[in-house]
Amino acid sequence: MSVAVFPPTEENVLQDPLRFERRVPPCAIVIFGASGDLSKRKLLPSLYRLFFERRISTEFAVIGSSRTPMSDDQFRERMRESVSKFLEDAPFDESVWKSFAQCLFYVPGDLSKPESYDDIRQKLDEVEKSHQTAGNVLFYLSTQPSYYAEAIKALGEHGLTEGNGWRRVIIEKPFGHDLESARKLNIEIHKVLDESAVYRIDHYLGKETVQNILAFRFGNGIFEPLWNRRYISFIQITAAESIGVEGRGGYYQEAGALRDMIQNHLSQVMATVAMEPPSVFDADNVRDERAKLLRSVRVMKPEDVPKYAVAGQYGPAKVGGEDLPGFRQEPSVSPDAQTDTYAAVTFFIDNWRWAGVPIYIRSGKRMPKRVTDIAIQFHAPPLGLFTQQTKTGLREARPNLLVLRIQPEEGISLRFLSKSPGSGMRVRPVSMDFNYGSSFGERSPTAYETLLLDAMNGDPTLYTRQDMVEASWQIVQPILDVWAHTKFDFPNYPAGSWGPKASDEMLARQGHVWRIP
Amino acid sequence: MSGAAIYPAHPENILKGLGKLWTSLGQEESHQGKPTVMRACAMTLIVATDEPDCGFYASQTISELMREHPSRGIVLAIDKAAENSLEARVLAQCWKPFGKAQQICCEQIEILSSPDHWPNVGPTLVGLTVADLPVIFWCRHKGALKTSATEQQSEGLEVILDLSSKVIIDTGGEDTASSFALISRLRREGRVLADLEWARLTFWREPFAQIFDNSARTNHLSDFHTIEIFHTDERVTPLAAYAAGWFASVSKANITVSSTKGFGPGLHAIRMVSEGETITFERTGTECARFSSSTGRQRSYSYAEPSLFSLLHQELSILGEDRAFNAAFARAGEFVR
Numbered sequence: 035m036s037v038a039v040f041p042p043t044e045e046n047v048l049q050d051p052l053r054f055e056r057r058v059p060p061c062a063i064v065i066f067g068a069s070g071d072l073s074k075r076k077l078l079p080s081l082y083r084l085f086f087e088r089r090i091s092t093e094f095a096v097i098g099s100s101r102t103p104m105s106d107d108q109f110r111e112r113m114r115e116s117v118s119k120f121l122e123d124a125p126f127d128e129s130v131w132k133s134f135a136q137c138l139f140y141v142p143g144d145l146s147k148p149e150s151y152d153d154i155r156q157k158l159d160e161v162e163k164s165h166q167t168a169g170n171v172l173f174y175l176s177t178q179p180s181y182y183a184e185a186i187k188a189l190g191e192h193g194l195t196e197g198n199g200w201r202r203v204i205i206e207k208p209f210g211h212d213l214e215s216a217r218k219l220n221i222e223i224h225k226v227l228d229e230s231a232v233y234r235i236d237h238y239l240g241k242e243t244v245q246n247i248l249a250f251r252f253g254n255g256i257f258e259p260l261w262n263r264r265y266i267s268f269i270q271i272t273a274a275e276s277i278g279v280e281g282r283g284g285y286y287q288e289a290g291a292l293r294d295m296i297q298n299h300l301s302q303v304m305a306t307v308a309m310e311p312p313s314v315f316d317a318d319n320v321r322d323e324r325a326k327l328l329r330s331v332r333v334m335k336p337e338d339v340p341k342y343a344v345a346g347q348y349g350p351a352k353v354g355g356e357d358l359p360g361f362r363q364e365p366s367v368s369p370d371a372q373t374d375t376y377a378a379v380t381f382f383i384d385n386w387r388w389a390g391v392p393i394y395i396r397s398g399k400r401m402p403k404r405v406t407d408i409a410i411q412f413h414a415p416p417l418g419l420f421t422q423q424t425k426t427g428l429r430e431a432r433p434n435l436l437v438l439r440i441q442p443e444e445g446i447s448l449r450f451l452s453k454s455p456g457s458g459m460r461v462r463p464v465s466m467d468f469n470y471g472s473s474f475g476e477r478s479p480t481a482y483e484t485l486l487l488d489a490m491n492g493d494p495t496l497y498t499r500q501d502m503v504e505a506s507w508q509i510v511q512p513i514l515d516v517w518a519h520t521k522f523d524f525p526n527y528p529a530g531s532w533g534p535k536a537s538d539e540m541l542a543r544q545g546h547v548w549r550i551p
Numbered sequence: 552m553s554g555a556a557i558y559p560a561h562p563e564n565i566l567k568g569l570g571k572l573w574t575s576l577g578q579e580e581s582h583q584g585k586p587t588v589m590r591a592c593a594m595t596l597i598v599a600t601d602e603p604d605c606g607f608y609a610s611q612t613i614s615e616l617m618r619e620h621p622s623r624g625i626v627l628a629i630d631k632a633a634e635n636s637l638e639a640r641v642l643a644q645c646w647k648p649f650g651k652a653q654q655i656c657c658e659q660i661e662i663l664s665s666p667d668h669w670p671n672v673g674p675t676l677v678g679l680t681v682a683d684l685p686v687i688f689w690c691r692h693k694g695a696l697k698t699s700a701t702e703q704q705s706e707g708l709e710v711i712l713d714l715s716s717k718v719i720i721d722t723g724g725e726d727t728a729s730s731f732a733l734i735s736r737l738r739r740e741g742r743v744l745a746d747l748e749w750a751r752l753t754f755w756r757e758p759f760a761q762i763f764d765n766s767a768r769t770n771h772l773s774d775f776h777t778i779e780i781f782h783t784d785e786r787v788t789p790l791a792a793y794a795a796g797w798f799a800s801v802s803k804a805n806i807t808v809s810s811t812k813g814f815g816p817g818l819h820a821i822r823m824v825s826e827g828e829t830i831t832f833e834r835t836g837t838e839c840a841r842f843s844s845s846t847g848r849q850r851s852y853s854y855a856e857p858s859l860f861s862l863l864h865q866e867l868s869i870l871g872e873d874r875a876f877n878a879a880f881a882r883a884g885e886f887v888r
Contacts, residue, residue, distance in 0.1 A: 045769075046760060046763045046764050046772075047772065047801040047802075048760035048763050048772070048801055049763075050760065050875040052875065053756075053875070054753070054756075054757045054760055057760075057761070057764045058764075059765070060765045086853070088852065091761055091762075091764065091765065092758070092848065092850050093765055129838075129839050129851045129853060132851060133851040165848070166765065166767070166846075166848065168765060467589055
């Protein structure tokens with residue numbers, strides 16, 4: 035366990051926070067698994083973009099490491115191809131790349147071999163001098179999850195978790211494959227690192243619109259008084275993907291939608307939507323509130339699982355003239371796989387604010403479209419004065435709906451009733467819309483840009499803490515246990531649909547329906 | 552752009568015109584019964600100009616700014632050839648985000664005034680500002696800003712200044728001494744003032760601030776005993792004076808400002824010298840700049856002459872006092888020769 039002590043530093047009088055971008059201290063980033071997809075598609079493009087925007091210190095270096103033998107120059111060339119290909123919504127500048135490339139280094143190595151860590155340490159010593167990185171090091175574990183514990187242990191054994199500056203480790207999800215393995219992993223990590231040095235990344239929390247939920251709730255005085263069981267009828271969180279498993283059938287077969295999406299991303303989104311206001315907006319207070327919320331989620335009894343959780347798996351279908359395979363027809367997937375490619379769960383939060391308010395979460399692959407949003411349905415007015423003319427006749431006016439859109443059209447809309455022009459009191463729903471992209475014309479940083487900057491700055495607010503991970507496993511574990519012993523009659527929804535009927539029935543039992551996002 | 556009927560410049564007429572415009576936009580754009588136009592406004596942005604293009608350039612710039620800073624834009628053009636004394640037209644600047652059905656629109660009012668009616672514009676503008684939101688005044692009326700301004704010009708200017716919560720001017724290309732005299736006067740009158748020339752300096756200031764974030768350096772700013780600022784103009788420009796003023800406000804180094812041949816216009820290089828290290832940030836081409844240290848480290852940056860859009864974007868993002876600017880301006884005058 036290391037605690038770095040720095041000499042007191044005077045304020046940098048040249049800073050101008052009104053005009054300059056957020057400050058990032060000098061540091062080196064070591065990426066384990068540097069030849070993998072995540073590095074190529076997300077990490078290096080994000081780092082280049084931050085460099086291009088001058089948000090990274092001039093004193094900076096990246097050391098990539100993986101088993102693939104490569105020289106520094108070969109690594110730079112590979113990364114150049116990846117960055118120019120995967121850079122999102124931003125220009126690729128050759129002269130800036132040349133400067134950036136000078137900060138890239140490569141150390142071939144195998145995480146299971148001690149000499150690899152010695153090589154990393156030697157390179158870190160070199161760049162600390164040549165690139166003046168002040169001894170600050172951020173390790174990024176972008177490897178197979180089964181290597182996490184071993185790699186962190188080895189970092190400790192080789193003295194890499196201590197040095198002249200701070201040492202931090204970013205760990206990609208999944209953090210364990212169930213509650214027990216998550217706990218074991220945390221124990222192993224804490225033998226080497228203090229929790230404050232551990233950054234468990236959940237890229238959903240880095241999305242601008244997920245962060246905006248906090249600004250929306252706690253920066254405005256008008257919504258928070260309504261944010262409770264007295265005014266809110268239910269909440270729906272949807273994360274739908276139109277694609278299938280895209281060559282990741284082998285991995286996905288073992289994971290499933292509940293593990294892959296709900297246990298981590300969507301439970302964190304739920305915590306963000308439902309948490310209490312922190313007393314101070316800092317990492318510890320925000321994460322305390324998120325963890326507290328997750329601990330308040332009612333843990334299902336095994337007999338309740340069929341009532342409150344639905345598993346689904348897509349079957350083959352023809353969509354837009356194209357024949358889409360079912361999950362069991364995907365490459366590397368067993369023809370009798372019991373994997374949930376769709377999961378819907380009803381959660382209840384047992385605290386004063388949310389008692390009795392169902393929170394429906396669903397996530398699935400091969401849905402009609404890619405969309406992630408949170409819909410907050412308010413109660414109808416106590417007395418229905420207005421009715422609406424619909425195709426099927428008159429009905430009571432629909433109550434207010436607040437939709438927080440995460441992707442692809444990031445924004446917020448509030449539906450309310452308005453009088454239709456003309457004589458007579460006819461009402462119709464209208465939408466008050468805030469569109470993130472159009473209200474702020476600037477390009478939003480990608481989730482990885484935000485999260486990498488935060489880690490370099492030592493701000494773990496958007497990272498997941500040990501207790502949050504364990505609490506989120508706790509709430510899905512009973513479902514996983516029951517499903518593990520259930521033989522499902524899969525497939526139960528065709529590709530291109532909104533999921534199995536059982537999911538609609540789950541809501542119907544509460545008198546609700548899924549909205550179509 | 553949607554618009555535009557011409558009205559006598561009475562606020563009541565103009566506001567009615569805006570109302571009609573929104574109604575017609577809503578009707579034009581309604582799609583399957585759903586409203587597809589959204590009105591966006593975060594401020595009133597007044598631009599006064601005496602340029603010969605009757606405000607065309609100013610109009611174009613504020614329409615570009617609408618996405619980042621949705622506003623009620625009011626372009627007030629002074630034109631000797633204006634047939635009517637004071638007339639206005641209203642239009643909407645709209646854009647449709649990619650792949651979306653809904654248009655987002657901001658309203659714009661263009662007022663054309665003959666020079667002799669310029670003092671009468673005040674009452675019109677008072678009725679046109681959006682309630683409860685800041686009023687930003689971007690003054691491109693060079694004549695009214697000069698010490699040689701006529702009484703009529705000064706009178707017209709004063710009315711708009713009094714309406715404004717922030718005033719933006721641009722001293723780029725102007726005489727430094729008289730520009731600074733103007734700024735001093737406006738500041739004495741209690742105006743919140745911004746100069747786009749100061750915003751041009753951000754590109755140069757930020758890398759220096761960044762390297763002193765390194766804790767190994769932060770405590771050693773005072774080791775740099777000399778700071779040299781090189782510009783490509785014959786005389787010290789406001790930009791060079793601001794650069795010197797900024798360094799003088801935060802450091803006790805000996806600061807020099809000198810002219811050199813190099814990539815311009817504007818600054819060519821800034822150099823900081825200590826006993827052990829020399830740090831240089833310089834233009835190395837028309838589209839690139841380089842940061843280098845005598846210790847061997849260097850880094851390239853892409854360089855683009857900041858557009859008016861980017862400068863205004865910077866200024867419109869700061870609605871209160873700019874302490875760094877105030878401190879730099881307080882010292883900048885020492886370097887004007």
